[in-house]
Amino acid sequence: MFWLGILIVAGVALLPALYGLRRLRRRVDARDSALTLYRGQLAELDRDRDLGLVSGDEYGAARIEIQRRLLAADESSSAPDLNEGASRSKRFLPVLAVGFGIPLAAFCLYIVNGHPSLPPQPLSSRQVKPDAKAMAMIQKLQAQVSTIPKDNPTYETGHVLLGQIEARAGLTSEAIADWKVALDTHFTPELAIQLAELQTQKDGHISANSLDLYRRALAAAPADAQWRMAVEARIAVGEHEENNGQ
Known part of the structure; x- marks a missing residue:
C-alpha cells in the first residue's frame, strides 16, 4: 500500500x-x-x-x-x-x-x-558534536565566562551568549546550565522560553520545570508578543501531560 x-x-x-x-x-x-x-x-x-x-x-x-x-x-x-x-x-x-x-x-x-524500514533517529543521536578545535575554543570561552564576577554588567550577557554557542554545538546540558545562571540573574521571557524549549528537547517531554518557565514567560510577556499563542499551546500540552502523570 x-x-x-x-x-x-x-x-x-x-x-x-x-x-x-x-x-x-x-x-x-x-x-x-x-x-x-x-x-x-x-x-x-x-x-x-x-x-x-x-x-x-x-x-x-x-x-x-x-x-x-x-x-x-x-x-x-x-x-x-x-x-x-x-x-x-x-x-x-x-x-x-x-x-x-x-x-x-x-x-x-x-x-x-529514508526508507520505511529504517529505525527512528532521535535528534540527540543526530546532533554532531564539535570537533577538537571547536571544543577547545568553547572550553576557552567557558573558562573566561566563569571568571566574570556576578556584579559585573557582562555576567548575564556572557552566560547567555555562551549558552547559545553551546546549544548550537550540541552541548545541551552546558547550555541549560548557563541559561539558568543568566535567568537567576535577570529573568527575561524570551530566554525563559529558549531554556524551556531546550529542556523539553532534552527530556523528550515538558517537565514541571519547563512548564513553570513557560508560565512565568507568559505572565511577563508583552501583550503584543507574537509568541504568546505558541507558549499557551505549550502550557496546555504540559498541563495535559502533568494531569495524566507523564
Whole structure:
C-alpha cells in the first residue's frame, strides 16, 4: 500500500508536465501552415479576379508565383527525410525523461535518505558534536565566562551568549546550565522560553520545570508578543501531560 501511494502521488505530480508535452505534440508544423496559407491566397486571388480587381496579366503572374511557392513547400516536406526517425525519437525523449526520469530520480533520492524500514533517529543521536578545535575554543570561552564576577554588567550577557554557542554545538546540558545562571540573574521571557524549549528537547517531554518557565514567560510577556499563542499551546500540552502523570 505504501508504494501504491507513492505511485499515485508521483502520477498526480506529473500530470501538468505530461499535459504540457501533449500540447506541444499537437502544434501545427511549418509545412501545414505554409500550404494552408498559399491555398488561401489562391482562393482570394480567384475571388479578386471574378470581382475584376486584378487584370488578366496580374492574375496570371500572381497565380504562378503562389503555385511556385506552394509546390516548393510541398516538395520540401514530401521529400524523404533521412532524419525523420531521429526527429521522432527526439520528440519522445522529453516524454521518457519526464515519465521515467523524475520518478526514478525521486525513488533513488528516497532510498538514499529514508526508507520505511529504517529505525527512528532521535535528534540527540543526530546532533554532531564539535570537533577538537571547536571544543577547545568553547572550553576557552567557558573558562573566561566563569571568571566574570556576578556584579559585573557582562555576567548575564556572557552566560547567555555562551549558552547559545553551546546549544548550537550540541552541548545541551552546558547550555541549560548557563541559561539558568543568566535567568537567576535577570529573568527575561524570551530566554525563559529558549531554556524551556531546550529542556523539553532534552527530556523528550515538558517537565514541571519547563512548564513553570513557560508560565512565568507568559505572565511577563508583552501583550503584543507574537509568541504568546505558541507558549499557551505549550502550557496546555504540559498541563495535559502533568494531569495524566507523564
